[in-house]
Amino acid sequence: MTSLRNNPSDGPRDAYLDAARACILDVGWRRTTLTEVARRAGVSRMTIYRSWSDMQTLLGDLMTREWTGVVQTALAAQDPAQPAVARLVDGIVGTVRVLRDNELFVRIIELDPELILPYVLSRRGRSQDLILALTDQAIRDAQAAGEVRAGSSVAIARGLLLAAHGFVLSAHTMVDDAVSEAELDAELTTLLTRTLVP
Known part of the structure; x- marks a missing residue:
């Protein structure tokens, strides 16, 4: 990678x-x-x-390094023996989990959530582009093997990233006595799997 x-x-x-x-x-x-x-x-x-x-430039480099490390951690945990869809979904859900618990991410959300807004509302960041490139390649490989449905791999990758955003940024608002974080992650797994299968 x-x-x-x-x-x-x-x-x-x-x-x-x-x-x-x-x-x-x-x-x-x-x-x-x-x-x-x-x-x-x-x-x-x-x-x-x-x-x-300035601090904004430094922060951009810090966040790129941090989030890239999160993606690398999730990818390293993948089982190469799994089918392509399961591997892709596990990588995305794993990234969501690790990012949600990342101490720098949590601290930014607690104290300075406005730092994240440009990457949600205005533009993509370098780490988002990295995730999209990796996801697009994985989708194209799986499509060639007949394991992922037909369609624009770029559009599918972007749709998956948009879905994952909510589970990173807003999952805590949906966790209570009725629904656990693990149950939400299971829903994300189902959502992504059904999106990808032919």
Whole structure:
């Protein structure tokens, strides 16, 4: 799988992103500054400014690294012996679960939910494009094998991502004494499976 993480030669950038992540977990994005990131990383403020001109740019790189890691974790848990539809559905549902429990994601939703809105209402982010590319390729491969219904693989992939958004962002609003998170995930599994099967 193609990774959006920084190249190995960019090791210091990962350390700076780690420092930014720690800041956001501690005080939230609004109270995190490039100066504080530099302090936590043990470098000068200008060192950080050479890589990121502002916190928004840094946050974009941090979220791309974080969400790409979530996708990689879910893909690594897949069973290659499963049929294509089950593997694809398990990958999506697994990504939803891991993302929903990711501490950076949870912290952003708790303190700074407006940071997520552009990626829901206005535009796609780099990690969303990565997910779409991986899903599109998996759908095309499965279509060629006759395991996924005919249709535009791009449109199907985008439909799956839109469905998954709700289970990431809003599942907590649907969990109560009547319905558990596990039951909702089972519904997502059914929804995705029925969408994909021929």
